[in-house]
Amino acid sequence: MDKQQLASTIWESANQMRSKIEASEYKDFILGFIFYKYLSDKELRFFKNQGLSQEDIEKINEDDEEYAEYVRKNLGYFISYENLYSTWLSKGGDFEIADVRDALSAFDRNIDSSYKKVFENIFKTLSSGLSKLGESAAKQTKAARSLLNLIKRIPMDGSQDYDVLGFVYEYLISMFAANAGKKAGEFYTPHEVSVLMSEIIAEELKDRDKIQIYDPTSGSGSLLINIGKAMRRYLDSDNKIDYYAQELKENTYNLTRMNLVMRDIKPANINVRNGDTLEDDWPFFEDDRKDSTYNLVKVDAVVSNPPYSQKWSPKNKEHDPRYKFYGVAPRGKADYAFLLHDLYHLKPDGIMTIVLPHGVLFRGNAEREIRKNLIEKNKIDTIIGLPANVFFGTSIPTIIMILKHNKENNDVLIIDASKGFEKSGKSNKLRDCDIRKITDTIRDRISIEKYSRVVTKDEIRKNEYNLNIPRYVDSSEPIEKYDLYATMFGGIPKSEIMELSDYWEELKGLDDEIFRTKDGEYFDLNIEELNHIIQGHKSSHEYIKKYKEAFNGFEENLKEDLIDGILDVEIAEEREKIVKNIFERLETIKLVDKYKAYQIFANNWNTIETDLEMILDEGFDIINLVDPNMVVKKKKEGDEEVPEVQEGWRGRILPFELVQENLLKDDVEEIRTIEARLAEITSEYGEILDSLEEDEKDADYVKEDNSSFVNAEVKKYMKEACDEIETDEIKILNGYLELSKKAEKEQYVNENNNIDWNLMEKGKSGTYTKTEINKRITQIQQTFSFEEDSLESKLQKVTFLIEEETALKSDLKIKREELHLKTKDLIENLDEDKSLGLLYKKWIAPLVKGLDELGKNVLINLEENIRAIYKKYAKTFVEIEEDLNDNQEEFISMSDKLTGNEKDLAGIKELQKLLEV
Template sequence: MALKKSDLYSSLWRSADELRGGMDASQYKDYVLTLLFVKYVSDKAKSDPNSLIVVPDGGSFDDLVALKGKANIGEQINIAIRKLAEGNDLQGVINNADFDDPQKLGDGKAMQDRLSNLIGIFQDIDFTGSKAEGDDLLGDAYEYLMRHFATESGKSKGQFYTPAEVSRVMAHLLQIPADTPRSTTVYDPTCGSGSLLIKVADAAPNGLTIYGQEKDVATWALARMNMILHGNETHDIRQGDTLADPKFREDETLDAFDYLVANPPFSVKTWKNGFEKDYGRFDGYPEPPEKNGDYAFLLHMIKSLKSTGKGAVILPHGVLFRGNAEATIRKEIVRRGYIEAIIGLPANLFYGTGIPACIIVLNKKDAQNRPGIFMVDASKGFEKDGPKNRLRPRDMHKIVDACLKRIDIHRFARMVPMSEILDPKNDCNLNIPRYIDSAEPEDIQDLHAHLRGGFPDRDLDILQPYWEAFPELRSTLFHSHLREGYSELAVPRADIPAVVTGSQESITFREGTRDMVHQWWEANRTSLEGIDESTRPTALIDELAEALLAMFRTQPLLDEYGVYERLMSYWNQSMHDDVTLILGGGWIEAVQPRRARITGYDNKDKPKFEDAHLVFGTGAKAERWVMDLIPPEYIVRRYFEAEQENLDVLVTAQATATQELDEYVEEHLTEGGLLWDAADDEGKLSPALAKARLKVARGEGAEKDEIDALLAVIRHYADEAAAKKALKMATIELNRKTLSQYAVLSAADVQSLVIDDKWGATIVGAIEDEVLMLIQRLVNRLRELASRYESTVGDLENEVQELSGKVTAHLTAMGVKA
């Protein structure tokens, strides 16, 4: 069975749980990532005879498994990992975590159990079938860990990680041609854990030759491991302070590279510590301020680019507008034409700081002929993700599309001519709000409408995209007011939702959108049916997503990026895992039910199982079945519709029997009621208690009403029990039929169930929700305007006078003088 992303994430985070408490995230990440590394290279060595990583005797993950439960497990893990490090020149890279540290891992038995459990978690992960070159499963898992570690490490210790979404945007902005040879170089002078470099290399079909430098020793080790885990074993990542001691140079001259990416620490106040030579970095520029290193890093990056080189750099917004020496440097950089684009990002994206940052795209090719700088204000496009903000797929794609296609988008992006930037009134101040007004239009209260009635046409004109999509709707909802520039609501305010959603234009729009989605899905059906072991999931979803975007770009009203987001959300939530299962074993194998896995044990050493779709029996011996690709409801809907309808009838029958029982008991189980003497000391009733009281009541010659009530409640109990039993038996029978159906499905059956019933129906429904949400926005705005302008000030004054008169009359009637 192929390894699913969600299962891998769950296992990796459970490994962190084993360590959490004894140390903070900035420390326990070293243990988790080291074991991930050892497990991956050990599995890869088994399946890939050409693996560049040598796994020596005594240094494999299997050797760690043999240590489980041993008293000296920590010491022996250190020895095994040291052997692996020595065999691959990785000393100081993978053997930094001390697995024999009682202060972090506990003493004696506590350490023994913790490390044994930790190894056991990784033991259940199988990377032998993982194709690192064909999928980003392992890379995404590493990013998942790094993101969570950065979140938990806090502001001061989370700077080792650049959010993957930002990294992907930067990689796309470099526009690396598809035929770029692997010998082409990419450099990151402050590479952190290496995520930026890897994303750029992944964006080049043939890969790139990777160079990087990192000051922090522990983070440098993370970067080295990260490179190997992503198949970049031939990287050149060096340790040291880039500004004080750049490692990539020939004597006094810095090496130059084809591409560059960087996310340097913001506004470093100690950048001059150890700084002796500028190696030509400041030629033609004043020296950057002593207490702020932003421009020192930027000038280093410009110097490190070849004459045709291109780079993308993350820096705080202050570099765009700060004065004094920085303003002089900025003017010179602008005049030389090195800045191709600037993208303003949302605040609170990065783990080292909450301030907003920007991406500066550098391009030396034809710099002197640069006509302007393309600017993007992407500060408002994000979603909340725990304590941080995060770019959504739609935000990323919109940024990249705007930049690469030079699309002017109102309040979002425009090409700013160099003449405008150099104009004395701007004087090379690059603060984005100077050039792009991204503020939402003010919702103005119209005093004339409040005084004299009517809807301001200005408010209705803002809704023009809706009127273009629904040409007759405005005249249906409004007619002309007596005053020019105002309209009158033509329908009752309460009818607005029904008129909008029920209009033929709205219905046609929804149906047309659904038809477009079906058309897109059918056009890509061959690619979906062709999923096999050679499929690259990232390439598949890119193909689907780009086709969807292209189809909806011409659709009025509907934002194509909103539609794209619906697809990508489902991909990340479920569809990627499904594709992974299929390419791992084919359609037939992927659909087969499997036994639920044990996820742990409770304090009584009883096993805990993962959630199962079908369960037969109870307790530890119950049959628990998991259907990863096609949950049972899809099988039932396709093959057992009649059985499900019968089950629904039995569900209703049981609910009815239970309701009738509850109502009867509630009516008669009151103090002094007909069933009161049958209840226990807590006032509760059961079939046994009712039967026992009936026997006594008959012996005592009780009243007929009590006997009848007892007989009736016993019948209700029997009816409920029979209904429950019938439902249980029918459920078991349907579940057995469903379980058996998986074994007889053909590949064509599976494809239809997955592509049509699961993926297709879900995506169609999600995009329909996007349309409904869009229409609901119109309804909400119209109701808001109707509420605002429905009554004039005069109407309100008359209403107040009328109510005051009623109050005065009531007071007079009560003998109170007003």
């Protein structure tokens, strides 16, 4: 399975396993064990690279001081064989929680002195919290064993595997954050916000050979990691980034270190400290030698998401070099204290991004003074208003502020990005297109109506340094206006038609075809013909033709790059190449939002990128791999682990559905025919059920909620009804059963030749057996034509439907299983051309189709806009009043027929008086 599937499977199991343990605490267990597995697996690879056999590895322990020291010097730590993660797994039922405690204790004494900052006490949170896994050692052992078995599948032994590991780790952190309530904001910045900040910084620093980045409230470390990932597109080799981080809470500080180490960042590039950023400024000293190691560190980028409006002590901070040129933040709100700390550690040509509550833009007193100084000293570059409810655990409005020391401009770019998001559960989430639009706006530093504006310093001064976004960017939706004349007399005002002027400029002459003038200012239209007019107009055809021509060769280019050159794709470069291509093609096309096109691309690229990563890392043959489809079942009481069972197979790269739709169409169509008939049967059940009388629905053959029939009871009722049927043919057949001699039976058949005896088979004696006769009688009874619309006639139909449905469901199950296995075999034996053809269908066809639909949607959107205007004035006020009067008269007439007690009737009379006024 791909990294997304793996991550979601592990999360689903972990969430079930945690039981009553808080998500914010349980994350420390699972993330701690993942990190320990990472270190163990890394050491095992080191041993094997040294040429050690399995037998040699099993002898390695602390007693071999020389070799242990050698390992420490190379890895920064040493783990004895008995304490390796793989050894724990191999113990099976002999594993005990004490093994974990002993191993974590041994780890701390086996850290190389030069790696102390990176590894010392990194497992303290895990070690001290093991007791929360259960009330007894046995329960703790059981819970730990379940965790070990859960995460053993995460690959950790190659460049691609590091990416998978990082993805799974980040995914788990985000899911724990989403389930941790208000505690979530303490350790996690949502991925999309983190990516946005990273892209802003990477764009600024892309021309540098080596950079230093710093997060003074690092949480999980995701902000730093995403900046590193974004910058690696521009740096010519790894380990050209120095990471600095500080975190107040010890368990979160450990999380930062683990996350950085697992991204295969060299320990020498990791500088992380557990401390209070505001009270104990850093980075510029060693903890144990403050005075002698003073060396102020300035970095290329600072990024942070500090706790919002935190209380702090501003006492004696006036002369702190971080604050003395700008002011000291008030006691109750440390937001500007964090901001000024970040700014202080920024190089003259550096950039910083910080997430803050919206209030920092307009609050007064000390904060106004700081804001004034920042503006006058030209430090604030950009303000981005984010959508509400983007961060876990809080719904307060937030912003990202970008600051620089040496700005080239003398103004402030203000962006209101609060409207760009999608719903994701209870939260709002930035889309790819939202992130791209923000970063493009910052790069180009442009004003966009209702979205962004470059504001001069003079204007900010006139507003007394109030930076509240609505003062500068009005992103509110226009108030719905109604034309009084059109409301009273009908027609569509010219002013509202002209609100669609962008369409009329591009689709010449279309407005004249749609609207008919009444008096030059008000217009009519034939709403029934609207779609036909728009879709059939010459200008519409020309527009669609122009749009298609803009994308001439696009599909071929994608095929050449992604399919024909599949093993040579540079993923990051290819992504930007395609985006640039799309944007260039849309430059001449009006009415299409290029960011909608970008979102279509991004949605498809996520799939392409995931597949490409696996193919480039594991080879072309991975396309033909089929894996067991493992499904997590609900954990039951007494289960040691969350049950995970195989339900069929799944293609590693090629989805079964894609293969079936393209290469097994006949089989798919056969299944769909059965499914369609089953749907018809369900509908027929409903029709029969609706036709029953109310007293008939009260019988046992209908469920209590009247939703469906009870099959067994329907059959029982019909058997009793059929047993009572006695036709002339049944009488003759029963007469036959009374005879015993063969000659009598033969004579009886000749005398009663008015029935078809050939519908039955004779026995060995040449006569009809009792079984055969009774079978025929049953057949006659079951197919008896009851009186039309009688209950028996209806339930007889139900009986036939039940039999047909049962047979179809059985057949459907068999055919689905056959198709599933047929698909598995087909994928595993595809030749290269067919494999690439299917990849084309998976990657390129949906993207091309989505972009093609975007052009067609222009005409659809125009029609929707016109219909909305038409609906406003479709009925005049006079017509509404007449309808109201007619309805009142009808109500008064009907209410005269109502009966009730004296009070009810008196109330009705009074209501009639009111309506007659």
